[in-house]
Amino acid sequence: MPRVLWMIVGVSALTATGCQSPDTSSMLSITYGSGEFAPPVEVDTNCDDGGCDGLEQLQATLNFDQQGFVSGTAQVEILQYKVEYGLYDLAADNQPPYYAGVTTVVVNINDSVDFNVRAAGSNQRDWIRARYGDRQLDGTATLTLAGYDQLNQVVQVSSDFDISFGDFVTDGATP
Amino acid sequence: MIRPSPRKARPVHLLVAYAAGLVLAGCTPQTRPALPDWSGGMDTTDTSVIDTGGTVDTTVPTGPMALYAVTGTGIPSRIWQTGTTDPCELNIDGTVEGYQTMDCTLDIPELDLFGYGLDFDFTVPFGACDFVTYHHYMYEAWEVGTGPTDVSYDVDAVGNITNEVNSVNGVPACQYDYSRLNTDAPNCCVGNYTLSVTNTDSGVTRVVGPISWGGKPSTCYGGAAYIDPEATFTADGWPTGKIVFTNQTKYDKRFHWDELSTRFISNVPLANHYDPADHDGTMPAGLAGEAASPYYVFRCYDHAEELLGQIRLEVREWNEESEYYANGDPDTTGTEPVSGEPIDDRNDWATATPGSTDFIQDAQ
Secondary structure (H helix, E strand, O other), rough: OOHHHHHHHHHHHHHHHHHHOHHHEEEEEEEOOOOOOOEEEEEEEEOOOOOOOOOOOEEEEEEOOOOOOOOOOOOOEEEEEEEEEEEOOOOOOOOOEEEEEEEEEEOOEEEEEEEEOOOOOHHHHHHHHHHHOOOOOOEEEEEEEEEEEOOOEEEEEEEEEEEEEEOOOOOOOOO | OOOOOOOEEEHHHHHHHHHHHHHHHHOOOOOOOOOOOOOEEEEEOOOOOOOOOOOOOOOOOOOOOEOOOOOOOOOOEEEEOOOOOOOOOOOOOOOOOOOEEEEEEEEEHHHHHOOEEEEEEEEEEEOOEEEEEEEEOOOEEEOOOEEEEEEEEEHHHHOOEEEEEOOOOOOOOOOOOOHHHOOOEEEEEEEEEEEEEEOOOOOOOOEEEEEEOOOOOHHHOOOOHOOOOOOOEEEOOOOEEEEEEEOOOOOOEEEEEEOOOOOOOOOOOOOOOOHHHHHHOOOOOOOOOHHHHHOOEEEEOOOOOEEEEEEEEEEEEEEOOOHHOOOOOOOOOEEEEOOOOOOOOOOOHHHHHHOOOOOOHHHH
8 A cells, every 4th residue: 555545544543533532431430548538438417516627528539540542641630529328228319418519630641649528518417417316327428520531521430438427526436 | 847746745744734633623622511510519608628729710600690589588579680671690601701790670669678678699600700709788878077177266264265266165076076966976077186275364375186086987887788687897897898718619698688677767778779860960979988889799709809790789679569560660759549658658869868969867
């Protein structure tokens, strides 16, 4: 094949690869370590009793692992997150309202970034306390991050972690 | 003549450049699509959301910056863009270049304002503002002014006072010190004076000064900023505007003022609307004061205090319910057909200080 024709085929392949949106979301994952704010997360529903400082924080790691052809400068910028709850003792249609917040987490391809987010807020705390008082409710929660990749495509990634609502104090022990 | 070879490299370079252009320009959206709307889960009271970055915010606002009337209270108020029947919704895009401003009017029948109070809701969408600020309407109720610089009088050995200049019975007098004649009124006289007292028997003149007139301008103002249940004040008594770090989250706040009837005799403390036709083509003197704020003002800022959006609110009280519902004339006058009671029961700016020189003083 003449050299020019090879180049045209090569360019076509490059064009096709470049214009097909790489599934960046599938290359993202969230993991949790074992640090101070690693799950399980304890959400104090009675801030007058021991305070809420230090609780509710969730430490996680966002991983961006290359799969297939991806530009070496690929990057993901996370801008918001939400947390949805699945408490064991509550029906699926009777869970606390989801929590959401904004953040900025930037991760490059083949890299990882640690970040902290809140796992719940006053709406969730009030919702639980109004219905179940100081009762401890355990379950899981799903953290979902959303942002953009280097092609300005929306990316999302989710992961579950353990969570408990109850009348905790800051050292993590129930009073 | 030498013809260029069709196998020369230049056409290949062009193809590669063209293809690269396709990859770079054709595959990258020029604008980011909106992220999922999770504003319903944003905790507006929680400003401790951790932001680990430093990148420019590019989030697209998920709705309008707006003021809404409160429903379900039985009070028939409404908020429209001033001069229209459109909602008070400002569709800013979260950028300095996209700055917009809007004037809105809250309409409310006069006894609702006087006997119930004032409610409205303020909202900014997710992704719009790093900071929100607001301050409320305030006016100069008692004219603030600078007193005379010289006070003098003569006094004889038995205490007879004569030849008084800016003095009454030996007491320095400033027209802006309303507390001289009414202990409930403020002293709005600022500046200093020199006091000269001449003993007519000895011919000796004692000169003392400068002496402050002692006025406190912040006590000479009134309005919603002062009677806001959440008001805070500077050390010298001025109400402070509020600044809220919203951090791009959705922000909702309900404002409420209690009824005026327990403290005032007019609706002026909350109703800032005025018609220039009632005030010599300009504004009431009280709203032209140096520290006056003729509007309730709501602003959206970025981190560097660049203004992204602004809403200014007027509160307008209506004299007749039928006119309110017909969106007719808010300032009808006369008497009710059977009872003979006045149609305009509570003063607003039009009736409290017509013209442009009078101050409302204790007729608030």
